[in-house]
Structures are given as C-alpha cells and as structure tokens.
Amino acid sequence: MTDYLAITQHTCSWLLAHPAVMSAIYESVSSGDIESLMKGEFSAGPLRMAGTPDGKVVSVWNKEYLSGTGHEAWGIIRLSGSFGLLNAPAIGSQVFERQIYVFNQRLQSLIIDGDFIHRTWPNGSQTCLAGRGTEARQFSISYFEAGPGFGSLSAKAIIAIGPAHDFDDLQRAISLEVKQLIPLALAADGTVDTRRRPLIEAPAFQALRTALSPSQQQEFKFDKVNVNANFRSTGSAIAPHETAFWTYEDWIVNGALNEAQRLVLESDVLLRHPVRVIGPAGSGKTLLMQLLAVKHLRRAYDGSESVKVLYIVHNTAMAQTVYDKFRTLGAEDFVTNPNQNIKITTLSELGRQMSGLTETMVIDKDAQQTKLFQLDQVRSALRSVLDENDDKVLSSNLMSQVAQDEDLFNVFSSLIVSEISNAIKGRGLTENERAYVNAETPLSRLHGVLTTTERQIIFACFKRYHASVFEKFEMLDSDDIALTLAGRLRTPLWQLKRKVEGYDFIFVDEAQLFNENERRLFPYLANAKVAHTPIALALDEAQDLYAFSSAGLATLGIADIEDKNLPSNHRSTREIVDLAFFIIQQTTDLFSNDFPDFKSIEEGMVSSSHQQAAYPAIMACNDEQPSFGRFVVKQVQKLRASNVRQIAVVCHAETYWKEMQEFFTASGLPLHVLQQRGEKIAPDQPMVILSRPAYVGGQEFDAVISIGLEQGVVPPRIVDNVALASAVEQQVLREMYLVATRARYRYLALLNKTALPNQILQGALSESKIQVVNVGA
Structure with a gap:
C-alpha cells in the first residue's frame, strides 16, 4: 500500500482554485489504484502523478509550476496507518482539502486562518481543525514544518498526519514521522526527475481525467491546447519545395494541413487561452504560428478593426527569414499598416527600443x-x-x-x-x-x-x-536589457499605457532559445484586454542546448496551457529517426510522456530504400590517414562522389574546430561556415556546411557528420560530481538529438585515431540503432 502522498506547493495553490480536480485526486487516492503508479505515470493536461519504485510515495505535480531547480517545496500526507488520511473515509475528502490548504499557506510562510484553531506544541509540531464539516471539526490534524538547513533539505517541506481526536496521540505520532521527512522529500524530487514511464490508464483515474477536461472544452475542442504540428494529410505527396511560395490561401485550400491544424486555424483558440505549439525538429511549428498570425490580421482587416500583433524571434537572421515568409504568405502590407499591424523583431531590439536605450549602450542589436x-x-x-x-x-x-x-x-x-x-x-x-x-x-x-x-x-x-x-x-548585455525592460513593464505607468501600446496577440518563435529572464517579459507585452495572455509559443525544449531545466511557464506568468500531442517528422529516414528517438530516450528532463513518440511516425518520412539513404554509422580514422582533419575531408569527398549534395559537418568538441576549419578551407570544397542560427542556405546548391551544434537548428541536410563524440571528449569526463556529470550528459544528449534530426539520408559519427565512441553511441550500438563501418567499406 502507498504510505505517503506528496504534493508541491504550487500544485496545492492550483488545486484550491480547481476543487473538482482536488476532489477527483482524493477519489483516486482512496480507491487504492494509485498503487499502479509505482510502475507508471498518470498524465492528463498539466497534472502528473508518479510513484517511487517501492510504492512508498506517490507524488503529484503540475508541470507548468515546477521551479526548474530540481528541488520543490513538498507537502507530504500520511495515507496509511491509524494516523493516515485513509483511516477516516467518512471525512477524508474534507481532511484532504484542509491539508492542501495548510500546505499552501505554510510553504509560503503564510498564517493559518484563526477559525481553524491553530496551535503550536513543544515538540515543534502544529495542529488545527481537520476540516470544515460538523464531524470533521471534531478532529484535528498535526503537521511538522522544516526548511533548508534541516538535515539535507534544500527546500521547505511539511509532513501531515491525521485526523485524530487526542492531541497527545497526535504529538507522539508526528514525532515518529519527522525523521521520514527528509528521505520522503528527496524521493518526491526523484519522481519528477525520472525518464519516461508507462502511462497508467486505471479506471479509477477516469474521474480525474474528466475533471481535468472542463465541460467548456467539450464545446470548444481546441480550448487550451498544445499543438504538435504535422502539415501533411495522410497520403499527401506534396514536396516541401512545392510549398515554398504558397500564399495563405494556398495553405488553406490545397489540403496540405491535416484536420488538427485546420481546426486550430478555424478556431479562436488564442481568444480563449495561450497556445504552445510543440513538436520535434522539423514538424512545422513555425508555419502554424505564421498562419495563425496572418489569420488574425486578415480577420481584423476584413472587419475594419484595429489589431497589433508581435512576432518575436531570437536573432536578426531569423527575423529576416520570418519577414520573407510573411511576404510570401501575402501579409507584407500588414508590416506597415498602422491599423492591422504586425511587428517582427528580436526581443533584444524590442527591449532596447521600449527602454529608450541607444545602440551604443548595447553589445549588439542581435x-x-x-x-x-x-x-x-x-x-x-x-x-x-x-x-x-x-x-x-x-x-x-x-x-x-x-x-x-x-x-x-x-x-x-x-x-x-x-x-x-x-x-x-x-x-x-x-x-x-x-x-x-x-x-x-x-x-x-x-x-x-x-x-x-x-x-x-x-x-x-x-x-x-x-x-x-x-x-x-x-x-548592457541581453540580460541587462531584459531586466531593464522588466522593471519598466512592472510599473503603474505601463499598466496605464499597455492597453494602447501593448499587443493583442504575441507569437514567440523558438521560445526555447530565450532564458527565464526573457520569458518573464512575454505576459507584460500583452495589452491586458483579456484575462489570459494571448500568446502562442513554438517550443522544442530538446533544442535548448545549454539549460539544466527551465521553470514551468505558469511560474513565469503564462498559465493555463494544456497538451495535445500530434507527433510528426518529415525530413529523415526511419533509421535516423530511430537513432534520434534512442538518444532522446536517455534524457531525464525531456523524455517524458509529453515528448512525441517517434515510433508512431510514418507519414512524410524519407524512404529507407532511397538511393542516397544509408544506415547510421560510426567510422574511425585509421593509422593510414595522415591526420584526422584529412580523414574527415576524405569522407565528405566520398559522399559528394555518391551524389550527396549538401553535407553538414558538425563539430561537437571545440578541440577539433580549428582543425576542421583549416582542412576544409584548404580542401577547395564549396564551404559555408554557419556563424549563427537561422542563416539562409540555398537548398539547391551542393556544398559543405561546417557548424557547431547550436547553429544547425531549423536546417536540413542530405547528410550530417558528427565530430568529437568520443569517450572523455563529449561529454567531458567529470570526477566526483555525479549530479554535474549527469547534467552535462543531458546537454550532450540534446546536442546529439538536434544534430541527428538535421539529416535526411545519412548520419555519420567520425572518430579520431584510437578514440572510442562515447557511452551514448555505445548504447546505440548495442541496440543496433547505429553500426560500425570500416574505412573503405
């Protein structure tokens, strides 16, 4: 039997505002079916529940309210035993509600309502009435609080027992529970930080799923959604180059959108809730965002209404690319139209302008x-x-x-x-x-x-x-600009001006490239004419290469985003997709039940029988090669001789960057060195592209060659700090996933003389996701 239920403070606050969900959680707990969570995870909307492998603790959290630090503030309820919540089923739901209230108050250092007859006891514990009903008021609950500095706790935590009549009994019982508090809080943190578990579909959870799907969503199918974009209908034979110059009308009428995307475009989802367009690399997130923006601009134009749309990108190159796309879609006039206007800009440039900073005061406009x-x-x-x-x-x-x-x-x-x-x-x-x-x-x-x-x-x-x-x-650097702008946007003056100067709709492309300081700005840029933030974010956390873990969007001011996953991938062979899926499986903070399952993807893939396709491979430089740089150039020349036109050489290790640059420059091959993310590369030009992992996002290549994925190099070896070593490995996994998904037909990992493949590649080898090919084979 599960002995404890742990709930994060932010989730307690959220549950108090959603009593139907709180009641359904209690019913799921009291039914006993939470036992199944020791082997799986409950996932519906933003709510997650998972248990420890021994079944002792089940944790409950809202993923949008996680702090991102790896340590949450937990309220822990004793479920079993004579002082457990489940020992009093007649008043259990009222006691559960009171415990949630106490956790929410005390984890924020707020006082307990005086009507609840709060008392403090010599052993450090506290008590209050167990509930608000007539019967529940005859009982009390006891709880003990601890914070950082209490043993190895890194965040505040509370453990609660009861209900019970006798205060002396409660004091004796809570004293026994105090020593459990630290291991229980650590165990709860561990359940959040675990790789994907099987989804649990126990019947007892059906009421909880229903509570998480409000009745209004039945009327409005795409209320509060995350969309994973897939722009081809089943069986579609439309090639990407055929759509390159399509207008907005072409996309709407030519059947290239599947039913889900069409319904999103035909709905008024942004008038009701924020939207997070999620999806793996190459799924078309950006296009859906642009079509949504054009739709709202055209509607306002047709109705002779004013509308202000803000489209935020990360760098200048991306801003130009987006502008060109809007021009292709037929929305160029909206850039200069004062009544129905779209502003395409980087957040840095927007912050500079709104804060009144001159160009000489910032490092770079980009x-x-x-x-x-x-x-x-x-x-x-x-x-x-x-x-x-x-x-x-x-x-x-x-x-x-x-x-x-x-x-x-x-x-x-x-x-x-x-x-x-x-x-x-x-x-x-x-x-x-x-x-x-x-x-x-x-x-x-x-x-x-x-x-x-x-x-x-x-x-x-x-x-x-x-x-x-x-x-x-x-x-000023980019954080100084963001913090300066945040200070301006939090003033009463902006509250007065934002209804005129703020935006009706905000679109943020590649939101994973913005840090927490920058993401916190987004809600303030809206004009506040509606209760929610009318924002659409295109987001792929797997492409956020340098982050440990980000705080949930709700903690940054963007609440009520829920998930709807429609996974897709267009650019690669099944073998490359399987390799990418294996890589991302190894992550702890990305590969959850929110992440698309590539195994289910079929449509839009490159055929494995394509004449240029080959199985992903590892190839090592042998002693006959004069140098590693020459060896890499030679492999590129072989690919070009096989009519592979665009080849990306991605250097994961700075150790090899200078050598790669020198040898490819001297080779006489048509070379383009990527200097930033979002650079335009002519799709019909045969060339070699040299890049670091951070710059290949949004690109597609016929073949990709990874350099530096060697033991002790990438990831570098870290001794005596397991947590940091694991975190650095997570960063490498993101890089490898991003790079592998750039390849259409071939993926190669080239190793230097005597080097061994890193543990990630070795794992892929053991699972037959990649193979070793000898030089000359």
Whole structure:
C-alpha cells in the first residue's frame, strides 16, 4: 500500500482554485489504484502523478509550476496507518482539502486562518481543525514544518498526519514521522526527475481525467491546447519545395494541413487561452504560428478593426527569414499598416527600443551575437579567476578538472552564462555575493550541486565578467536589457499605457532559445484586454542546448496551457529517426510522456530504400590517414562522389574546430561556415556546411557528420560530481538529438585515431540503432 502522498506547493495553490480536480485526486487516492503508479505515470493536461519504485510515495505535480531547480517545496500526507488520511473515509475528502490548504499557506510562510484553531506544541509540531464539516471539526490534524538547513533539505517541506481526536496521540505520532521527512522529500524530487514511464490508464483515474477536461472544452475542442504540428494529410505527396511560395490561401485550400491544424486555424483558440505549439525538429511549428498570425490580421482587416500583433524571434537572421515568409504568405502590407499591424523583431531590439536605450549602450542589436560575446567574456573571466585562485581550485576536484580539461572548460563556461543570467542577475544578487554563495535553497540546478568554494569561483567569474562588460566597455548585455525592460513593464505607468501600446496577440518563435529572464517579459507585452495572455509559443525544449531545466511557464506568468500531442517528422529516414528517438530516450528532463513518440511516425518520412539513404554509422580514422582533419575531408569527398549534395559537418568538441576549419578551407570544397542560427542556405546548391551544434537548428541536410563524440571528449569526463556529470550528459544528449534530426539520408559519427565512441553511441550500438563501418567499406 502507498504510505505517503506528496504534493508541491504550487500544485496545492492550483488545486484550491480547481476543487473538482482536488476532489477527483482524493477519489483516486482512496480507491487504492494509485498503487499502479509505482510502475507508471498518470498524465492528463498539466497534472502528473508518479510513484517511487517501492510504492512508498506517490507524488503529484503540475508541470507548468515546477521551479526548474530540481528541488520543490513538498507537502507530504500520511495515507496509511491509524494516523493516515485513509483511516477516516467518512471525512477524508474534507481532511484532504484542509491539508492542501495548510500546505499552501505554510510553504509560503503564510498564517493559518484563526477559525481553524491553530496551535503550536513543544515538540515543534502544529495542529488545527481537520476540516470544515460538523464531524470533521471534531478532529484535528498535526503537521511538522522544516526548511533548508534541516538535515539535507534544500527546500521547505511539511509532513501531515491525521485526523485524530487526542492531541497527545497526535504529538507522539508526528514525532515518529519527522525523521521520514527528509528521505520522503528527496524521493518526491526523484519522481519528477525520472525518464519516461508507462502511462497508467486505471479506471479509477477516469474521474480525474474528466475533471481535468472542463465541460467548456467539450464545446470548444481546441480550448487550451498544445499543438504538435504535422502539415501533411495522410497520403499527401506534396514536396516541401512545392510549398515554398504558397500564399495563405494556398495553405488553406490545397489540403496540405491535416484536420488538427485546420481546426486550430478555424478556431479562436488564442481568444480563449495561450497556445504552445510543440513538436520535434522539423514538424512545422513555425508555419502554424505564421498562419495563425496572418489569420488574425486578415480577420481584423476584413472587419475594419484595429489589431497589433508581435512576432518575436531570437536573432536578426531569423527575423529576416520570418519577414520573407510573411511576404510570401501575402501579409507584407500588414508590416506597415498602422491599423492591422504586425511587428517582427528580436526581443533584444524590442527591449532596447521600449527602454529608450541607444545602440551604443548595447553589445549588439542581435541577441545571438550578444550571447556569443557574453560567452567569450565569461570564458576569459573564468580562465583568469582559475589562474588567480590556485588554492580554491586545488581544493575542488571539479574546478581542478575544469582548469585542466579544455572541453570541460568550454561546457562549464556555457553553464556559467546561464547561471549568471538566471541565478545571479535574475534573482537580483549582483551586489550580494554572500546570498549567492551561502544560499541554503538551490537557486538553480547548477547552484545546487556546487560547494561554497565552487560558488565563490562562479561569483568571482561573474564580477570579472561584469567589470569587463559593464564598466570597461560600458555596455548592457541581453540580460541587462531584459531586466531593464522588466522593471519598466512592472510599473503603474505601463499598466496605464499597455492597453494602447501593448499587443493583442504575441507569437514567440523558438521560445526555447530565450532564458527565464526573457520569458518573464512575454505576459507584460500583452495589452491586458483579456484575462489570459494571448500568446502562442513554438517550443522544442530538446533544442535548448545549454539549460539544466527551465521553470514551468505558469511560474513565469503564462498559465493555463494544456497538451495535445500530434507527433510528426518529415525530413529523415526511419533509421535516423530511430537513432534520434534512442538518444532522446536517455534524457531525464525531456523524455517524458509529453515528448512525441517517434515510433508512431510514418507519414512524410524519407524512404529507407532511397538511393542516397544509408544506415547510421560510426567510422574511425585509421593509422593510414595522415591526420584526422584529412580523414574527415576524405569522407565528405566520398559522399559528394555518391551524389550527396549538401553535407553538414558538425563539430561537437571545440578541440577539433580549428582543425576542421583549416582542412576544409584548404580542401577547395564549396564551404559555408554557419556563424549563427537561422542563416539562409540555398537548398539547391551542393556544398559543405561546417557548424557547431547550436547553429544547425531549423536546417536540413542530405547528410550530417558528427565530430568529437568520443569517450572523455563529449561529454567531458567529470570526477566526483555525479549530479554535474549527469547534467552535462543531458546537454550532450540534446546536442546529439538536434544534430541527428538535421539529416535526411545519412548520419555519420567520425572518430579520431584510437578514440572510442562515447557511452551514448555505445548504447546505440548495442541496440543496433547505429553500426560500425570500416574505412573503405
């Protein structure tokens, strides 16, 4: 029997606003069918329930309200035994409601209503009335609170027992439960951070599913949806190049949209709730966003109504690409029309304009170029700090490895960029080193796995970076712009002006490229004429290469987004898709029941019998090759001789970047080096594209060659910090997934002499998702 039920604080708050869902959860718990959650997961809308393998704890959380730090604030209910919730079925639902209320209040350090006869006892426990009914008021519940600093707790937690009559009995019983609090909270955190589990369809959960699907959704089929876009109807033979110059009308009338997308376009979903367009790489998320934007512009034009649409992209190249697409769709006039207007911009440029900053005050108008500059400055700062703090470096195994291993140094630098953005600047700690270094509650996933000495090095790196950018160059980075704009948008003045200057609809393309500071801005940009945020986000978390884990959208101000998954993939052979599916299966924070199952994808795939198709392969440089760079060039030449026209060479390891650049430049092959995400590449031109993983998003190639996926190189070896090693591996898995899904016909992983494939590739080998091919075969 399940002994404990754990619920996050934000979920408690959400349940109090959704009493039907709370009641249905209690019914599911009391039915006993939650026993099945030790082997699977309940998933409906934003709600998730899962159990520990031993069945001792079942956790409940709303995925949109997760903190992203890896440690949630848990309220834990004793279910079994004489002091368990299920021991009093006659008043159980009322007691459950009271426990949820107590968790929500106390985990936020709010007082309990005086009418509930709250008392504090000498052993540190507290009691209050067990419920609001006549019978329930004859009983009490007892609970014990703890926070960071209590043992190994990293966040606040509460454990509750009851109902019971006798206060002395409750005190004795709660004293026995206190020692369980820490392991129970850690176990609950672990259930959130687990790879995909089988979905549970037990009959007892049907009432809960119904409660999570409000009656109004029956009338409006696409109310509060996430859409995974697939733009071909079954059996469609329309090739991508045939649709390149289609207008909005062409997309609507030519049958290239499947039923789900057509219904979304014909509905008024954005008038009711936010939309998250989710899907794997190549599923057409951006096109659906653009069609939705054009639809609302045309409707306003036809009705002689004013409308303001904001379309946000990550960099200048993407902004130009999107503008060109809107022009193709026949929406060019809306760019200059003051009454029905669409503004296509980067968030960085929008922030600069709205904050009144001059161009000389920012690093670059292009957000991506700004972030590249940030990374370079952080690398320089980190190297200086490591060189100047030998004693601290030597006292830390992690920092010693970072100082000595160039590949680990580069990966760690990327993590520090995110740490500076989210944990230091985002939490207002730029002038408070002590609060960052000594924080008991993890400020981020990285922060939670670092010692105080390592945090001191991180903060010293931040100070060196800040002195360089802010004081030496006297410029603002992308986070400074976002935080400056956030300060402006949170003022009473903006509250007055936003109904005129805000936007009716907001579209955010590739939202995974924006950090938490930037995502928090989106709700404030709406004109607040409706209760919800009328925003559509195209999102693929698997392409967010540098994040540990992001906070849920609801914690950032965008609530009421629910899921509807319609998985698709258009560009690759079944063998490449299977390899990508295997790779993403290994992730803990991505491969959940929300992630599309590639095994179900059939339509739109490249045939495995295509003359250019080949099984994914690993190939190692042998002793006969004069150098690794020459070996890679030779393999590209062989592919070109086989009429493979566009070949991407993706360098996962900085160690090999300079060598690849030199050999391909000297080879005489038509070479294009990708400098940023979203660059235009002529689809009909045979060429070799050299790139880092971060820049290949949104591209398609006939063949993709991965460089550097070797043991000890990618991911770099990290000793004595299992949590960080795991997190870095998650980043590599995202990179490998993204890169593999760029390939239409062939995927190759090339290894240097004597190198072995990394553990991820070895796992794929053992599962026959990739094969070893000898040179010359």
